[in-house]
Amino acid sequence: MFEAIARRSLSDAVFHQLMNRIVSDELPAGSELPSERVLCDMLGVNRGAVREGLKRLQQAGLVTIRQGGPTLVEDYLSGAGLELLPSLLVDTEGHMKVAVARSIIRMRQTLAPDIARQAAQRGGPALASELDKIVERMRDATDLAELQQMAWDYWQALVRGSGNIAYRLAFNSLQKTYRTIWSLLRETLADEFRDVATLARLATAVRQGDAEGAAMCATSHVRKGCAAMNAVLDVYRDAELKLP
Amino acid sequence: MFEAIARRSLSDAVFHQLMNRIVSDELPAGSELPSERVLCDMLGVNRGAVREGLKRLQQAGLVTIRQGGPTLVEDYLSGAGLELLPSLLVDTEGHMKVAVARSIIRMRQTLAPDIARQAAQRGGPALASELDKIVERMRDATDLAELQQMAWDYWQALVRGSGNIAYRLAFNSLQKTYRTIWSLLRETLADEFRDVATLARLATAVRQGDAEGAAMCATSHVRKGCAAMNAVLDVYRDAELKLP
DNA sequence: CCCGACCAACTGGTATGATAAGTTGACCTT
DNA sequence: AAGGTCAACTTATCATACCAGTTGGTCGGG
Numbered sequence: 001m002f003e004a005i006a007r008r009s010l011s012d013a014v015f016h017q018l019m020n021r022i023v024s025d026e027l028p029a030g031s032e033l034p035s036e037r038v039l040c041d042m043l044g045v046n047r048g049a050v051r052e053g054l055k056r057l058q059q060a061g062l063v064t065i066r067q068g069g070p071t072l073v074e075d076y077l078s079g080a081g082l083e084l085l086p087s088l089l090v091d092t093e094g095h096m097k098v099a100v101a102r103s104i105i106r107m108r109q110t111l112a113p114d115i116a117r118q119a120a121q122r123g124g125p126a127l128a129s130e131l132d133k134i135v136e137r138m139r140d141a142t143d144l145a146e147l148q149q150m151a152w153d154y155w156q157a158l159v160r161g162s163g164n165i166a167y168r169l170a171f172n173s174l175q176k177t178y179r180t181i182w183s184l185l186r187e188t189l190a191d192e193f194r195d196v197a198t199l200a201r202l203a204t205a206v207r208q209g210d211a212e213g214a215a216m217c218a219t220s221h222v223r224k225g226c227a228a229m230n231a232v233l234d235v236y237r238d239a240e241l242k243l244p
Numbered sequence: 245m246f247e248a249i250a251r252r253s254l255s256d257a258v259f260h261q262l263m264n265r266i267v268s269d270e271l272p273a274g275s276e277l278p279s280e281r282v283l284c285d286m287l288g289v290n291r292g293a294v295r296e297g298l299k300r301l302q303q304a305g306l307v308t309i310r311q312g313g314p315t316l317v318e319d320y321l322s323g324a325g326l327e328l329l330p331s332l333l334v335d336t337e338g339h340m341k342v343a344v345a346r347s348i349i350r351m352r353q354t355l356a357p358d359i360a361r362q363a364a365q366r367g368g369p370a371l372a373s374e375l376d377k378i379v380e381r382m383r384d385a386t387d388l389a390e391l392q393q394m395a396w397d398y399w400q401a402l403v404r405g406s407g408n409i410a411y412r413l414a415f416n417s418l419q420k421t422y423r424t425i426w427s428l429l430r431e432t433l434a435d436e437f438r439d440v441a442t443l444a445r446l447a448t449a450v451r452q453g454d455a456e457g458a459a460m461c462a463t464s465h466v467r468k469g470c471a472a473m474n475a476v477l478d479v480y481r482d483a484e485l486k487l488p
Numbered sequence: 489c490c491c492g493a494c495c496a497a498c499t500g501g502t503a504t505g506a507t508a509a510g511t512t513g514a515c516c517t518t
Numbered sequence: 519a520a521g522g523t524c525a526a527c528t529t530a531t532c533a534t535a536c537c538a539g540t541t542g543g544t545c546g547g548g
Contacts, residue, residue, distance in 0.1 A: 009529095009530065009531090010530080010531070011299060011530090015303075035498085035499060036499085037499090037500095045531085045532090046531065046532045047533090048292055048530090048531070048533095049530090049531075049532090051292070051296060051501085052295060052299045054500095055296045055299070056299060056300060056303050059300050061416070065500070066539090066540080067499065067501065067538070067539050067540070068500065068538085068539040068540025068541070069498095069499065069500085069539090069541075070499075071499095071500085077409070077412055077413075078416065080413060080416060081325065081326055081414075081416050081417035081420070082325055082327070082410070082414045082417050083327055084413055085409075085410060088409060088413075100409050100410075103407075103408045103409040103410040104410050106358070106362065106408055106411075107355075107411060107414070110354065110358040111351075111354060111355075114350070118350065160321075163343075165329075165332060165343065165344050165347040166326070166329060166344075166347040166348050166350070166351040167347065167350075167351060168321055169324060169326045169328055169329060170325075170326045170414060172305070172322065172324060172325050172326075173325035176325070253500090253501065253502090254502070255501090279529080280528085280529065281528090289503090290502055290504070291503085291504085292501085292502070292503075292504095293501085295529090295530090298529095309529070310528085310529075311509070311511075311528070311529040311530060312509080312510035312511030312529060313510085313512075313528060313529080314528070314529095315528095315529085489548100490547105491546105491547090491548080492545105492546095492548095493544105493547100494543100494544085494545080495543085495544080495545100496542095496543085496544100497540105497541085497542090497543100498539105498540080498541075498542095499538100499539080499541085500537105501536100501537075501539090502535105502537065503534100503535080503536080503537090504533105504535080505532100505534085506531100506533085507530100507531080507532075507533105508529105508530075508532090509528100509529085509530070509531090510528075510529075510530090511527080511528070511529095512526085512528090513525095513526090514523105514525085514526100515522105515523085515524085515525100516521105516522085516523075516524095517520100517521085517522075517523090518520085518521080
């Protein structure tokens with residue numbers, strides 16, 4: 001019903017404003033940022049806030065800071081990591097970039113089977129029980145929003161159970177990205193969420209240590225959602241999709 | 245011969261010290277950090293430096309900062325993104341975590357074929373020519389270090405050509421990770437680097453738009469390196485590998 | 489002419505103080 | 519017991535110094 005009041009610090013505001021200007025090519029790669037003191041005047045904040053924002057841009061690989069020289073904008077496609085994905089998917093006006101969305105779908109489609117495979121190899125009955133428990137709750141779910149959250153919990157458990165740290169970190173980055181379009185995904189992926197049967201079969205495969213069976217379950221499960229998502233995106237071919 | 249003098253700012257030092265203490269569980273999830281002022285005393289730096297470091301920890305998903313309350317350490321396996329991988333792979337004493345290394349190898353093995361597949365679908369002759377050019381230079385290479393760099397350039401071009409933004413960002417994160425063990429990889433992956441023939445076949449598949457052929461080339465190419473790497477890691481089963 | 493020393497005017501980096509604003513928990517009132 | 523009040527924390531912000539590195543010039547000796 002009620003949602004938390006969003007509060008952002010000044011340095012957050014500095015960071016996001018500059019990041020958005022960079023990813024929108026308003027500040028192209030190779031261009032110079034104004035000096036810290038000038039930025040203070042332009043943004044109307046103190047130097048500490050500007051410095052914190054710039055340091056975070058540097059950490060994100062979007063700029064390089066040199067003492068004595070100007071701060072340079074880097075090519076974010078070459079320097080930034082997966083954590084930039086949420087900002088690339090949705091721009092400041094709330095438009096979703098279709099090309100980015102397709103990229104994410106593809107990555108999910110590629111990783112999901114191997115996550116399931118490795119989970120079956122290393123998860124054991126403990127993981128299988130955990131998955132079964134989530135499946136049970138999904139069977140009883142009435143609300144689609146609940147179902148969506150539980151489907152996510154299922155994958156979170158699977159990734160944890162895979163014991164693959166790289167997958168887990170990538171999954172975290174993807175989660176933050178999904179959250180930006182969470183409500184849109186709810187309707188689009190509804191059929192995938194309701195495909196509890198396949199998730200149950202996947203859990204069984206995990207229990208039996210059937211790696212290839214688990215991978216096949218994962219493949220067929222995410223195929224549903226990927227197809228639905230691509231169908232939605234096809235309507236907007238290479239355009240931008242206005243989010244509600 | 246000579247290498248650049250590494251200089252790090254105080255806020256960098258603060259960030260890295262705290263990050264290392266968090267990923268080494270010296271500061272476990274749920275624990276509270278000292279207040280900014282106390283940290284200033286303990287670390288012997290000014291508050292600005294501490295604040296910049298803390299803000300970066302927050303951005304990395306390692307802590308949550310609340311005004312009025314203590315700064316809490318988060319579970320980095322649940323909150324951090326792929327950009328944390330370099331810090332997890334090698335600890336402060338220069339020991340490589342074998343489990344992390346295996347995770348990365350697996351991710352590479354999973355993503356590589358689909359990167360090649362998508363590159364073949366979308367790269368076209370322009371990409372193929374670029375790849376051919378790199379292959380030619382690799383054939384002439386004498387130094388293993390040069391070969392390593394060019395092999396990397398090859399994959400960089402392939403990922404760019406795939407047009408998949410998510411892959412590209414993940415690739416950037418992986419690159420920063422590889423760089424931390426660059427010299428170790430040189431010897432271990434030597435056989436993969438010398439397998440220029442398969443890269444040439446992959447380029448041909450890209451030129452012909454043969455997606456599945458490209459994927460198969462990629463699979464067989466990275467299999468060599470992955471096997472070699474796993475063989476090295478097997479010696480150190482679940483232990484840590486001291487880097488030179 | 490060239491090269492190096494020098495210097496002034498930038499740049500970011502550090503330090504310190506004061507003030508505002510949010511959180512918490514004890515305590516007191518009703 | 520529920521709710522209001524307040525003191526003692528915390529982080530957030532601001533302002534102003536000064537330190538340190540880079541840059542680009544001028545200048546003088548080879």
